[in-house]
Amino acid sequence: MLSEVLGHGSRLIVAGSLLGLLGAYAATRVLRGFLFGVEASDPWVFAGGIGIVVATGLLACYLPARRATRVDPVIALRYE
Numbered sequence: 001m002l003s004e005v006l007g008h009g010s011r012l013i014v015a016g017s018l019l020g021l022l023g024a025y026a027a028t029r030v031l032r033g034f035l036f037g038v039e040a041s042d043p044w045v046f047a048g049g050i051g052i053v054v055a056t057g058l059l060a061c062y063l064p065a066r067r068a069t070r071v072d073p074v075i076a077l078r079y080e
Contacts, residue, residue: 002065009061016057017050024049 028040038045 002069005065006058006061010058013054013057013061017053020053021046021050
């Protein structure tokens with residue numbers, strides 16, 4: 001169950017990160033006029049941003065999934 005939740009969550013995270021990366025790269029043309037001393041398409045900034053988003057997303061998937069695996073299914077069904 002944990003691997004299913006993490007697998008589904010990671011697919012969503014990767015898809016959203018790729019769309020966000022494409023959108024951010026497209027926005028660099030607009031931002032070039034506002035940045036001084038820094039390139040708008042700096043690969044380290046893009047990699048750092050994607051890394052933070054992916055790590056946060058995986059943690060947001062992992063913590064509730066781990067908590068849900070610790071609940072006895074019979075108790076969870078009785079509660080419903």
